[in-house]
Amino acid sequence: MSKGEETRERILDRAFLLAGRDGFDGLTIGALADELKMSKSGLFAHFGSKEELQVAVLDLASSRFTERVMIDAFKAPRGLPRLKRVFENWVEWGLDARMPGGCIFTQAHAELDDVDGRPREVLAESERVFQEALAKTVKLAVDEGHFKKGTDCEQFAFELEGIMKAMHMFSRLLRDRRAADRARTAFERLVTSHRS
Amino acid sequence: MSKGEETRERILDRAFLLAGRDGFDGLTIGALADELKMSKSGLFAHFGSKEELQVAVLDLASSRFTERVMIDAFKAPRGLPRLKRVFENWVEWGLDARMPGGCIFTQAHAELDDVDGRPREVLAESERVFQEALAKTVKLAVDEGHFKKGTDCEQFAFELEGIMKAMHMFSRLLRDRRAADRARTAFERLVTSHRS
Numbered sequence: 001m002s003k004g005e006e007t008r009e010r011i012l013d014r015a016f017l018l019a020g021r022d023g024f025d026g027l028t029i030g031a032l033a034d035e036l037k038m039s040k041s042g043l044f045a046h047f048g049s050k051e052e053l054q055v056a057v058l059d060l061a062s063s064r065f066t067e068r069v070m071i072d073a074f075k076a077p078r079g080l081p082r083l084k085r086v087f088e089n090w091v092e093w094g095l096d097a098r099m100p101g102g103c104i105f106t107q108a109h110a111e112l113d114d115v116d117g118r119p120r121e122v123l124a125e126s127e128r129v130f131q132e133a134l135a136k137t138v139k140l141a142v143d144e145g146h147f148k149k150g151t152d153c154e155q156f157a158f159e160l161e162g163i164m165k166a167m168h169m170f171s172r173l174l175r176d177r178r179a180a181d182r183a184r185t186a187f188e189r190l191v192t193s194h195r196s
Numbered sequence: 197m198s199k200g201e202e203t204r205e206r207i208l209d210r211a212f213l214l215a216g217r218d219g220f221d222g223l224t225i226g227a228l229a230d231e232l233k234m235s236k237s238g239l240f241a242h243f244g245s246k247e248e249l250q251v252a253v254l255d256l257a258s259s260r261f262t263e264r265v266m267i268d269a270f271k272a273p274r275g276l277p278r279l280k281r282v283f284e285n286w287v288e289w290g291l292d293a294r295m296p297g298g299c300i301f302t303q304a305h306a307e308l309d310d311v312d313g314r315p316r317e318v319l320a321e322s323e324r325v326f327q328e329a330l331a332k333t334v335k336l337a338v339d340e341g342h343f344k345k346g347t348d349c350e351q352f353a354f355e356l357e358g359i360m361k362a363m364h365m366f367s368r369l370l371r372d373r374r375a376a377d378r379a380r381t382a383f384e385r386l387v388t389s390h391r392s
Contacts, residue, residue, distance in 0.1 A: 131370075
């Protein structure tokens, strides 16, 4: 990595935390400059605008999520074992103490869903890609004979998304220590009702 | 209603829309004064601080939600019919075109969950009360013999919350027209798996 790339990485790492804690709207070049004790003009050299900075953080979040939740799950055999691995990785991601605000996507979804612009587009596109990947993981469980034929894989992905969103609310807002267990119970029921 | 009460109501009505659209952090006395073409000092007479204004909007949201989703459902017979009515009311609430940002609570949850203070407390408390009311509605379905004995009513409420959060994301972020149908399918599955 060149020096410039290293600096960019260090900036993005901090921006990722800042967005998780204070939201994407709070992620301004000025706030980030304060946080990093860098000049605003130095930051502008890396990111030309607040929007570009937000997009870079969303890209970083996507690549971290893909790495830790989806790619890691390829170590498990295709079908139900892999789906379970995706689920457990996702729970871990949502409860990760390194992310001060919990899942950064849940933050981004609520904040950016009604704000037209590039960040919204990038976020929606990454969510679509993720939902497709989830549905495909479920489809493999059908192909392997773990789930019933005719399982609606997109519907399964929708419901799984809901379980994770509920976990987020119970853990972050209600500070309920049973949040992850509730999510696991819900996932078990979801799996059981599709077993062949 | 006195003139003062009327003015307060009119202000809150607009503040409710503003918070739904721009978030609670964007709900400042200044922004609201601009929106209403009122003086900031006039607004301060009604709400002493941004925090107080946020709490008043959360209270208004709670009372509207309780009225339209929960109290309306008392018209349906206790048990499963009432639970279904709660669900349909909730879907309607979430898709209500009068709320420009969709469910205002989903907005508030993501935004306030990590910000210590009165608004967070008020929001968490109203969510706890709501989760209890939901669980009680499910419990009546057990008592009436519609659901199996031993149904975990709190778990049911958790999963129902998840379905609504997923619907919010699919409808707001992904602009997916099938969001409500997906929610209904998920609800049907949830109900079916608990039928006695």
